[in-house]
Amino acid sequence: MNLKKNILTALLLAIGFILHQLVPGALGSMKFDIMLSVIFVSIFINSEFKNAVLTALLGGIITALTTTFPGGQLPNIIDKLVTCMVVFAMVKIAEKIKFNKISAGIIAFVGTIVSGSVFLYSALLIVGLPAPFGALFIGIVLPTAVTNIFVTVAVYGAVNMALKMSNFSLARQ
Template sequence: MKLKNNILTALLLTIGFILHQITPGILGGMKFDFLLAFIFISLFINSTFSNTILTALLGGILSAMTTNFPGGQISNLIDKLVTCLILFIIIKGIQHFKLNSFIVALISGLGTFISGTTFLISALLITGLPVPLKVLMITVVLPTIVINGLGTAFLYKIVKRTLKISGIAIDNFNS
């Protein structure tokens, strides 16, 4: 993997980390995980397996550092790894299509669903949940699917345009 690709991944995740930090917790201390949007963008821009693993580990560590959820550190690592690996397979499966806003929003919404479900199920098995799983799925995961789907599509266009204007060529850039 090239250094410039690693640096871009780190920068994207840093932006997501900052947004994650300023996002207030809601029901049961859960947060809308805006870091996911930048994880997804990193995977769209550089869809190599090594970047997928790097993104999953860095994203999981950053989320674990900021979680308000009791015992959520391990669950964050698990959910980011599972989500990134599944999205890697999906992105590779559609790589012959041009990524447009609809496809980016759809994949990001699916990724958010996978992430939220994996997080909550792993948290349930590891430490338990402060409220029933169904309540958390309806009040946290479903709204986050919409926000992350639309937000990621919007941010992806900005990042893509910025890379084009700056003349930065990224390997495996899926425009």
């Protein structure tokens, strides 16, 4: 793996950590998971399988450490691993067509739905839910999915602009 790309992934995850800390717990102590946006951007800019796994593990650990959901540590790690694999597959498919901001937004929406569903289901099995599954899905997951479309596209655009201005090459090395 390319060290520069790994450093960029680490910087994005640090930004995601800060954003995740700023978002308060909402319905049933669940947070809007804005960390997903930077995880998605990390996979968009470095679409290697190793990076997807590394990003999933680090993102899962960071969100597990900052969760406000009672017993949400393990479900956070599970959901990030599953979500990153799904997003990685979607990015590979989108690269064959033509990856752009629209596909980034669609992947962010679907990825957030996958993440929220996996988190809620694994939390239900492991520790139980503080509110009904449907209420948490409608009250937290769907609004987060819509929000993450815009956050992901904005962060992706900003990162691409910064990379372009710094002459950073995303080509395989």
